[in-house]
Amino acid sequence: xxxxxxxxxxxxxxxxxxxxxxxxxxxxxxxxxxxxxxxxxxxxxxxxxxxxxxxxxxxxxxxxxxxxxxxxxxxxxxxxxxxxxxxxxxxxxxxxxxxxxxxxxxxxxxxxxxx
Amino acid sequence: xxxxxxxxxxxxxxxxxxxxxxxxxxxxxxxxxxxxxxxxxxxxxxxxxxxxxxxxxxxxxxxxxxxxxxxxxxxxxxxxxxxxxxxxxxxxxxxxxxxxxxxxxxxxxx
Numbered sequence: 397x398x399x400x401x402x403x404x405x406x407x408x409x410x411x412x413x414x415x416x417x418x419x420x421x422x423x424x425x426x427x428x429x430x431x432x433x434x435x436x437x438x439x440x441x442x443x444x445x446x447x448x449x450x451x452x453x454x455x456x457x458x459x460x461x462x463x464x465x466x467x468x469x470x471x472x473x474x475x476x477x478x479x480x481x482x483x484x485x486x487x488x489x490x491x492x493x494x495x496x497x498x499x500x501x502x503x504x505x506x507x508x509x510x511x
Numbered sequence: 512x513x514x515x516x517x518x519x520x521x522x523x524x525x526x527x528x529x530x531x532x533x534x535x536x537x538x539x540x541x542x543x544x545x546x547x548x549x550x551x552x553x554x555x556x557x558x559x560x561x562x563x564x565x566x567x568x569x570x571x572x573x574x575x576x577x578x579x580x581x582x583x584x585x586x587x588x589x590x591x592x593x594x595x596x597x598x599x600x601x602x603x604x605x606x607x608x609x610x611x612x613x614x615x616x617x618x619x620x621x
Contacts, residue, residue: 400553429608431611436613437613437614438599438611438612438613438614439554439599439611440611441608441610444608451608452608487553487554489553489554499544499556499559500546500554500556500609501556502546502553502554502555503553504552504553505552505553507551
């Protein structure tokens with residue numbers, strides 16, 4: 397079974413530039429999450445999708461971050477314009493469905509460095 | 512914040528010794544999960560314990576849950592150098608969104 401795919405693995409940009417991250421969840425997983433993990437900290441939820449609808453985006457900085465999950469499969473997370481404090485690893489995770497077990501399957505992450 | 516807290520933040524042991532990590536949380540939970548993260552990689556699910564369970568085993572892992580104290584512990588027995596990683600607990604409430612703590616960094620010296 398293929399795991400959660402993310403790209404790019406690494407991205408270096410200057411502040412005020414934009415960046416986009418892509419995620420392809422495990423086939424059949426209805427729920428998709430984007431987490432932000434700053435160095436030395438645990439993952440912090442940015443947004444949760446159930447199929448192509450948003451379940452929770454309360455911690456997404458909507459003035460600069462946006463995410464979409466067209467057709468309920470792949471998802472894209474965009475940051476525009478980036479700030480220095482956005483330097484982090486962006487982790488995508490998926491689960492069979494909300495309320496199943498809560499167990500998440502994570503991708504390898506996309507490491508963003510903002511200079 | 513509903514974030515849990517792991518203790519200790521860092522743990523350094525010799526191969527063969529046991530490693531114990533603790534996790535505290537603030538609200539009632541549906542279940543609590545432990546994940547492992549190797550350096551530069553994504554998180555991998557290790558074990559899930561439901562709120563009505565007190566202890567669970569999986570191979571060399573033993574997890575306990577005390578809902579009255581809102582705490583959990585992860586014990587890794589007979590640790591190996593390959594167990595070197597960061598370990599996170601995640602509490603899952605009614606919304607079923609796992610909320611992660613800051614993690615425990617475990618180093619196992621060969």
